Amino acid sequence: MVLNHGKWPFADFWLARAEQTSLQPITRPAATGDLAIAQDLMRQLGISGEVNRTERNVAGDEFSFQVIRPGRTTDVDANLAGGSAGLKDVRVNAWGIMSSLHHFTGVSMDDPDRGRDWWLTRVWSLAMDAVAFGLIILVASGLYLWWRLEKRRARGLAILTFGTISCVFFLFGLGFW
Amino acid sequence: MGLGFRCDSVSDLFLTATGIYLWTILKAERRVGLIFLGSGMLSFVLIVVAMVG
Numbered sequence: 001m002v003l004n005h006g007k008w009p010f011a012d013f014w015l016a017r018a019e020q021t022s023l024q025p026i027t028r029p030a031a032t033g034d035l036a037i038a039q040d041l042m043r044q045l046g047i048s049g050e051v052n053r054t055e056r057n058v059a060g061d062e063f064s065f066q067v068i069r070p071g072r073t074t075d076v077d078a079n080l081a082g083g084s085a086g087l088k089d090v091r092v093n094a095w096g097i098m099s100s101l102h103h104f105t106g107v108s109m110d111d112p113d114r115g116r117d118w119w120l121t122r123v124w125s126l127a128m129d130a131v132a133f134g135l136i137i138l139v140a141s142g143l144y145l146w147w148r149l150e151k152r153r154a155r156g157l158a159i160l161t162f163g164t165i166s167c168v169f170f171l172f173g174l175g176f177w
Numbered sequence: 178m179g180l181g182f183r184c185d186s187v188s189d190l191f192l193t194a195t196g197i198y199l200w201t202i203l204k205a206e207r208r209v210g211l212i213f214l215g216s217g218m219l220s221f222v223l224i225v226v227a228m229v230g
Contacts, residue, residue, distance in 0.1 A: 001186055048230070070228050097229055120228045127224060138192070
């Protein structure tokens with residue numbers, strides 16, 4: 001409902017966000033890979049979450065990355081040569097957390113190389129798979145029970161047909177096919 | 178897009194409500210249902226609390 005009605009006053013969580021910036025000292029990580037550098041800096045800065053994106057300049061002394069977890073986004077701009085990191089921390093309220101739980105996957109269709117790098121993202125992903133699997137079982141067992149109840153077959157067939165038609169309508173209408 | 182989301186949320190709410198109704202009606206399944214319901218809620222809360230921090 002929050003996703004569907006983002007303009008409802010209570011659902012517009014972005015307006016009620018809290019932002020905080022800070023500058024913290026760091027030591028240059030020994031790692032060379034972007035993810036390894038980001039994780040080293042996260043340990044130093046006491047941040048945990050999913051590394052969303054990383055960027056560094058050609059010289060390699062400016063490194064920035066974003067860390068996300070439901071309800072909280074932290075942008076880190078690290079000056080590796082200067083030994084400091086600027087942090088911008090954005091927090092949203094419970095409605096924002098509810099909304100981000102629907103988007104929080106740790107993967108991106110635009111960046112297929114990016115994998116889940118936070119163990120809680122993997123746990124969350126597994127939980128979502130379990131929910132999807134449960135829904136498949138629910139549908140399959142419902143179909144089986146419906147088929148066994150001969151008296152309900154005609155009514156069930158009508159509802160099943162209506163559901164299938166409306167699903168296909170949305171799939172075509174939204175351009176998935 | 179909006180209608181699809183609405184259908185999704187309404188069907189989820191309907192599934193949950195009918196599931197809880199059937200579970201309360203079926204007295205023989207009440208105990209195991211309570212265990213599953215409790216463990217589901219507990220695991221959801223634990224994961225969300227750990228992620229939100």
